Amino acid sequence: MPVSQEKNTVEGDAGPVRERLLDTAERLFSEHGFEGTSVRELASAAGCNIASVNYYFGSKEKLYEEIFRRHLIPMRNARIASIDRVMTESSGRPKLEDLLQSFANAFIEPLADETKAARFMKLMGREMVDSHLPSDVFAKEMAIPTLKAIQIALLKACPGLDESRAVLVAYSIIGQLLHAVHIRPMFEQACDAEVPKYELSRIIDHIVAFSAAAIRAYAEGRNE
């Protein structure tokens, strides 16, 4: 693939080569995927030599792993921390809407700053359907711990909620949030007026209200 030269945005001379490579690779991998990005494009965009990739990281794959190592745990911790914050602030019995809003904000926050963590968000989406990470580090380091945290928080916020259903509710919430992330690119290019405008904050508010209502129905209403 010729791959248009795109932007000549050499990531600048900001910082040492190793960091420039990490930042540049994060952007290119998120835009064109792992196989869709060549080491030469990468080095060119980062303004360094081709050999630097192997010099600093050993291989293209190791560089890819390093990107995740840099962001995965902090991002997971941020999500769990946002849950914990609501829990402590409410003395262990948070209002359902507060819990959901807080988690949704932590989840979607990286999308707000256009440049920094938004790329990694996209990259995570790719990794979910096209894994290049060894073993199941993504599930173990990110998905399962986050799921656990939101699950027990939900049980605290809604004592009437059945435990076996709490995990399903967590799926629903995360599914909605992820979908909000995924559909954004579709709106950005296809401005056909055929489709409503994309307002992230409106979507988030909806997800919170929608989920809260559904959970209440589970907790209060029928148990079967």
Add this chain to the structure above:
Amino acid sequence: MPVSQEKNTVEGDAGPVRERLLDTAERLFSEHGFEGTSVRELASAAGCNIASVNYYFGSKEKLYEEIFRRHLIPMRNARIASIDRVMTESSGRPKLEDLLQSFANAFIEPLADETKAARFMKLMGREMVDSHLPSDVFAKEMAIPTLKAIQIALLKACPGLDESRAVLVAYSIIGQLLHAVHIRPMFEQACDAEVPKYELSRIIDHIVAFSAAAIRAYAEGRNE
């Protein structure tokens, strides 16, 4: 009297080369992605010559497009038809659960048969985060029409539902369904007992009940 037509016996020996290539490419693209699948692997798995790809389809990309052309419209129509069926059977005023259950089944059905359309489902997931289709054919041919259909069906099923909110509700439903699709591979390999078992039918039932409850709260309850 005709000559015996013995041929190679690699894999999909059934049918002419063109169809074998389409089936094989569907599987390989869904498993390893577009860039992750070489024309040689493809031809080898289909039991034909390398040149056949370009002979029948012109290029690797055209073959990719043909796969979608084969499935996209029928799958979309199946989804919309499942909605229409509920609408007519209920004389235009369906029970909310029936509408949701019917749509969810049509949405998830391809996952049931392990081999046939399940691969294409996976492929659609890839296409959403890593587009190789020209322009926005996926949005125009699949996403938007399906969204429109479920949206107006929701309004019919719930007259109290605000129109501007109907599209958000549709996002929530599709987001949950897609997530149910995406998380399955995570469960299949990581059987750590750390995570609950994956039961698709249980998840579907939950999504239906969860969404119905939330929609009712929207339609009946608060308007603000």
Add this chain to the structure above:
DNA sequence: GATAGCTTAAAACATTTGTTTGAATTGTCA
């Protein structure tokens, strides 16, 4: 049996891929 038209086959095409090499350059400390 000869002819024409698809279809298949093997090989070569020209790039591009990730990686390695070894020399040049830079920086650091004695």
Add this chain to the structure above:
DNA sequence: TGACAATTCAAACAAATGTTTTAAGCTATC
């Protein structure tokens, strides 16, 4: 300064990429 390590560089590596070419095989019609 001189010596030594760390870094950068251009070049070359072997392998793999999508595509094209050229010749052979096949099947039908005359």
